[in-house]
Each structure stands twice: as C-alpha cells, then as structure tokens.
Amino acid sequence: MNLLIVDDEHYIVNYLFALIEEHIEIDLNIQKAYSGSEALEILSISKIDLMLLDIHMPGYSGLELARKVSASWPRCHIIFLTAYDNFEYIYQANRLSHTSYLLKTESDETILAEVRCAIEKIIKESQTDLLLDSSQSKDRLLTHLMQQNLLREILTGHDSHQICRDLTLAGSDFCLDFSQPVYLAYMVVHLRSIDEYAKNMSTFVLEYLTLAEELLKHSFSYTMLNLNHGNMLWFFQPSKDFSKSIPNELTFLKSCLEDLMNYSMNSLHRNVNLILYPQPVSLDATANTYYRLLQQLEIQNTGNIWTVSSVSLFETKTDSETSVTFKNSDRNAASQKLQELSFYLYQNTWSEYLLALHSLRDLCKKQKSIHALEAIEIYLGISATLISYITLYHLQEKLAPRTAIYPLYHLNDFTSWEEAFGYLENFSTQLFEVLSLKATDKNETVILKIKTYIKEHLNETISLSTLSSIVNYNETYISRLFRQITGIKLSEYIYQERLAKAKYLLATSNDPIQTIASATGFDSQQYFSLCFKKATGISPSEYQRMYKN
Incomplete structure (x- = not known):
C-alpha cells in the first residue's frame, strides 16, 4: 500500500513519516512531497492509496491538489491535516469523496487512529464482494459471448476496417473505437485444479469482468477475449x-491491474500473472502484439512458474516461438493424464505431476510389449511435453551434467515399461531440482540488485516505484520478496543503511553535520539528528567528537 505525505513544512513531513513508520504495523511504502507540484510528479508515475495532505500550501493548495487526485485516482483516500480550523475549508474538503479532516494540533494517537481507519477502509474496499444481481450478470455475460467471435477475427488478422463496416451495416455496437489504439494485456489465472475452469466457466469469467468494470469505470473502455483454461x-x-485529465494513463492502468491481481489473490484465492504492453497499438497490430506478450510471459516465469502473482510491463523482445503439440490418445484416461501432466509441469507442482506420471506408467505397464504402439504414443507424449519445456526455458545445459536427455526420444535402451518410466521419474526429479535452484538464484539476484542500488543512491530519495522499475517487478512483489529473503522490511533496510553510512562519515571525516545529513538522504539536519539520536542514544555531533577524541 502506498502513502504520500504532502506539506510545505519539512519538519512536519518528517515527523509524520517517522510516526507512521514506527507505529503502523502494515507494510507501507511512504513517500514525501513538500509542494503540490512535487506531489503531482509522484502521482504521475506511482499509484497512491492514501494521502496526508496540508490544505494551505503555496502554489497548488491542498484542495486544488485533492481535486486533481480525485480525478486521476478516484479510489485514493485523503486525510486533510492542517492548522486551519475553518468551516469553509472543512466544507470544501468534505465535498470530495474518500476524505477526512484533522487539525495538526491533534495528538499522535488521534492521527494514528485516523490513518489506521483509512487503511482499514482501503483494505475493505479492495476486498468488497462485487456480485451483480442476476439481470446484470446475464447481460454482461451475453455481451461478452457476443464479442468473442469478433475479437478472434481481429486477433487472426482480419481487416479491422472491414469488420467495422460489417458492424455498421448490421447495426451492431462494439465497446471499442476502431479508429483508436488499444492497450493489450495478457493474463493467466492459475486454477486450483484442472476441472475448476470447465465446471464454473460463466462464473469465472463474470468475476473478472465485474472486477474490471469496478476498477475502470469512467476511465477505460475494455473487452476481453477468453482463450482457454484461465x-x-x-x-x-x-x-x-479521461486521457485529458490524467498525466499518465499507462501508470493508472497498471495500478488498476495490480488491484485486480490483489483482489484475485486475496478474495478469489487465485494467483495471477499479467503482462501489459506499454504502448497502445492499432487493432490491426494486435495479433503480433499478442504473440509477443505470450512469449514474454512464458520467458518471464522461467524458474519461478505459477508460484507468485505479478503485473509487469512488456520489455524483452523474443524472436522465436515454441509450441507444444499433443497427439490424442485412443484412450480417454491416457489423454486426460497427459493433459494433467503438462498442466502440473507448467505449474511447477511436483506431487501432482508425479501422480499423473505414475498413472501413465500404470497404463503402459498393462501392455506386454515395449513395442506396443499405444504405450509408445503415451511415452512420446510425455517426452514431447518435457522436450518442449526444456527448449522453451533453455534448460538443456543445466540438465546435461545431471542426466541423459537422449532416452526421451530413444526407446531402444529400455527392455520394459517399468524401466522406461524409472528413467522418466529420475529425469523429472532432476528437472524440478533445477527449477528450484533457478528460482532461488533469481530471487537472490533481485535482492542483490536492490541492495546495490540502495547503497549507491543513499543521498537520494529511494521510492518503491523506483526499485520496482530497476528490477522490473511490481511493488507489492518486491516488498514481500525482500522481507521474505532478508527478514526485515525494505524501508527499514534503507533506514539502517542511511544510519550506517552516517556513522562512517561522522567517524572518518570532518564534514559538517548538515553535509553528512544530505549525503545520507535525510531532508534536514534537524530530522537527521532526531533519527540518529533515537538509534544510537547520542547526537551526531557527540558521535563525531567521540571519534575525534
């Protein structure tokens, strides 16, 4: 959750920052701004969930800023914190949605209680049940189904101008303007079981359509092509x-998709991977963009497949596409288990994968001969799945020192199906171990990159959105990952690194306290002294004199 403190008095901003950082238990990414224009710069690149805002500031007043925020981020909550006990201010503030009002003279406990109350409201709103009444649900689902064939025509390269003319002649409407570009996002919803989607397809689709409507109403028109299995x-x-009212429509859209991801995780209990193409494209260019998104999502999830939710922007170009083709078995059981094997392989779920593999082994063992065609078809179906996976994620070099790969396509070395499946199980064990090591290495690399950036930029403001762009993961994920790997909050690590560098500079240099405060990222000498004494028990000047003596 992102919180922004805005006040032209530096001491008040720093005091509130320290107060909230120490006493609010939930993980918050707290940012600071000392003017309305500085706050607008932050809002143009980062979604803000909660603001503490001074009403009376030079330049942009708090009320003017709040109106802009309400237009750009309508779900943002604002707590006006001011020295002015004036009815007109209170009246104007209360006319805006999601606002409350506090005097600066209120006690710390009152301020913290109001912040906690706002956080609870934000969490509750994000988890609100979005069920529609039956008539709305029916209409929305019907509209969605009617659009599927049209979207498939667009995606398969049909001329959008001809489609538009056909719709006009038929007197039909479409939610998108054919003359304007669109943003594309490819989303994978990770199902809890192989049958979940088939049993509840209508409900499944409506949940995400309804959520999109709630998040995007009055800002974006949208539609969705339902592909398969989530x-x-x-x-x-x-x-x-809306485009005229907001400085960065891509940032707004990405933040809405992150809200969708969080709702899916917390309320629907489904992980989501979503990749957003950062430039709008014409409808005629959607087919090419779709395949690029699909490939990027597959590559992005290498070594960490289906384990965490994420929303990211398309970045790396991919020049090749690997597809998997499965032969239909004459036996329904074998066909079903082959599908499950592939499903659980791509979900990186070892126990379920192994159960599917054992079921296929038992089917093959019913065949007396190693040359039985039905059993060979099953074995080669498994091999095709594994080879395609290894090729897609470039795992051959990792696997080669561990196990032979050629028996996947060379059956002559085996004298029985028991022996053949013994090889497949051992091969699969090595494959899953490689994936586990790769995921760990990848996470450690991300943490190292974050720590390196922090150490090299301690004299600057370090925001979660900046770190997110450095490692190309969403803010929620890197915050959780950092705490999971290191055991401390990201904000606490930054704070500790600032103090550690300050101690070093105080002990080894004769620089003025103000210079050291600036070099370690503290806004003022007063705020630096307050933080340093709280951490060490003595003031910076006393610490410096101690080392000089």
Missing part, C-alpha cells in the same frame, strides 16, 4: 475525457 487477452481503450 488465459485471457484484455483490450483497454482510454476515454477521451
């Missing part, structure tokens, strides 16, 4: 009025 391609088109 895979969706979203089309987003900003409304003209």
Whole structure:
C-alpha cells in the first residue's frame, strides 16, 4: 500500500513519516512531497492509496491538489491535516469523496487512529464482494459471448476496417473505437485444479469482468477475449475525457491491474500473472502484439512458474516461438493424464505431476510389449511435453551434467515399461531440482540488485516505484520478496543503511553535520539528528567528537 505525505513544512513531513513508520504495523511504502507540484510528479508515475495532505500550501493548495487526485485516482483516500480550523475549508474538503479532516494540533494517537481507519477502509474496499444481481450478470455475460467471435477475427488478422463496416451495416455496437489504439494485456489465472475452469466457466469469467468494470469505470473502455483454461487477452481503450485529465494513463492502468491481481489473490484465492504492453497499438497490430506478450510471459516465469502473482510491463523482445503439440490418445484416461501432466509441469507442482506420471506408467505397464504402439504414443507424449519445456526455458545445459536427455526420444535402451518410466521419474526429479535452484538464484539476484542500488543512491530519495522499475517487478512483489529473503522490511533496510553510512562519515571525516545529513538522504539536519539520536542514544555531533577524541 502506498502513502504520500504532502506539506510545505519539512519538519512536519518528517515527523509524520517517522510516526507512521514506527507505529503502523502494515507494510507501507511512504513517500514525501513538500509542494503540490512535487506531489503531482509522484502521482504521475506511482499509484497512491492514501494521502496526508496540508490544505494551505503555496502554489497548488491542498484542495486544488485533492481535486486533481480525485480525478486521476478516484479510489485514493485523503486525510486533510492542517492548522486551519475553518468551516469553509472543512466544507470544501468534505465535498470530495474518500476524505477526512484533522487539525495538526491533534495528538499522535488521534492521527494514528485516523490513518489506521483509512487503511482499514482501503483494505475493505479492495476486498468488497462485487456480485451483480442476476439481470446484470446475464447481460454482461451475453455481451461478452457476443464479442468473442469478433475479437478472434481481429486477433487472426482480419481487416479491422472491414469488420467495422460489417458492424455498421448490421447495426451492431462494439465497446471499442476502431479508429483508436488499444492497450493489450495478457493474463493467466492459475486454477486450483484442472476441472475448476470447465465446471464454473460463466462464473469465472463474470468475476473478472465485474472486477474490471469496478476498477475502470469512467476511465477505460475494455473487452476481453477468453482463450482457454484461465488465459485471457484484455483490450483497454482510454476515454477521451479521461486521457485529458490524467498525466499518465499507462501508470493508472497498471495500478488498476495490480488491484485486480490483489483482489484475485486475496478474495478469489487465485494467483495471477499479467503482462501489459506499454504502448497502445492499432487493432490491426494486435495479433503480433499478442504473440509477443505470450512469449514474454512464458520467458518471464522461467524458474519461478505459477508460484507468485505479478503485473509487469512488456520489455524483452523474443524472436522465436515454441509450441507444444499433443497427439490424442485412443484412450480417454491416457489423454486426460497427459493433459494433467503438462498442466502440473507448467505449474511447477511436483506431487501432482508425479501422480499423473505414475498413472501413465500404470497404463503402459498393462501392455506386454515395449513395442506396443499405444504405450509408445503415451511415452512420446510425455517426452514431447518435457522436450518442449526444456527448449522453451533453455534448460538443456543445466540438465546435461545431471542426466541423459537422449532416452526421451530413444526407446531402444529400455527392455520394459517399468524401466522406461524409472528413467522418466529420475529425469523429472532432476528437472524440478533445477527449477528450484533457478528460482532461488533469481530471487537472490533481485535482492542483490536492490541492495546495490540502495547503497549507491543513499543521498537520494529511494521510492518503491523506483526499485520496482530497476528490477522490473511490481511493488507489492518486491516488498514481500525482500522481507521474505532478508527478514526485515525494505524501508527499514534503507533506514539502517542511511544510519550506517552516517556513522562512517561522522567517524572518518570532518564534514559538517548538515553535509553528512544530505549525503545520507535525510531532508534536514534537524530530522537527521532526531533519527540518529533515537538509534544510537547520542547526537551526531557527540558521535563525531567521540571519534575525534
């Protein structure tokens, strides 16, 4: 959750920062701004959930800033904190949605209670049940189904201008303007079981359509092509009025998709991986963009497949595409288990994968001969799945020192199906171990990159959004990952590193306290002294004199 403190008095901003950082238990990414224009710069690149805002500031007043925030981020909550006990201010503030009002003279406990109350409201809103009444649900689902064939035509390269003319002649409407570009996002919803989607397809689709409507109403038109087994391609088109009112429509859209991801995790209990193409494209270019998104999502999840939710922007170009083709078995049981094997391989779920492999082994063992065609078809189906996976994620060099790969396509070395499946199980064990090591290495690399950036930029403001862009993961994920790997909050690590560098500079240099405060990222000498004494028990000047003596 992102919190922004805005006040032209530096001491008040720093005091509130320290107060909230120490006493609010939930993980918060707290940012500071000392003017309305500085706050707008932060809002143009980062979603803010809660603001503490001074009403009376030079330049942009707090009320003017709040109106802009409400237009750009309508779900943002604002706590006006001011020295002015004036009815007109209170009246104007209360006319805006999601606002409350406190005097600066209130006690710390009152301020903290108001912040906690706002946080609870934000969490509750994010988890609100979005069920529609039956008539709305029916209409939305019907509209969605009617659009599927049209979206498939667009995705398969049909001329959008011809489609538009056909719709006009038929007197039909479409939610998107064919003359305007769209943002594309590819989303994978990770199902809890192989049958979940098939049994509840209508409910499943409606849950995400309804959530999109709640998050994007009055800002973006949208539609979604339902692909298969939890895979969706979203089309987003900003409304003209909305594009004029917001400085960065991509940032807004990405933040809404992160809200969708969080709702899916917390309320629907499904992980989501979503990748957003950062430039709007014409409808005629959607097919090419779709395949690039699909490949990027597959590569991005290498070594960490299906284990965490994420929302990220498309970045790396991919020049090749690997597809998996499965032969249909004459036996329904074998066909079903082959599908499950592939499903659980790509979900990186070892226990379920092994159960599917054992079921296929038992089917093959019913065949007396190693040359039985039905059993060979099953074995080669498993091999095709594994080879395609290894090729897609470039794992051959990792696996080669551990186990032979050629028996996947060379059956002559085996004298029985028991022996053949013994090899497949050992091979699969090595494959899953490689994936586990790769995931660990990848996470350690991300943490190292974050720590290196922090150490090299301690004299600057270090925001979670900046770190997110450095490692190309969403803010929620890197915050959780950092705490999981290191055992402390990211903000606490930054604070400790600032103090550690300050101690070093105080002990080894004769620089003025103000210079050292600036070099370690503290806004003022007064705030630096307050933090340093709280951490060490003595003031910076006393610490410096101690080492000089």
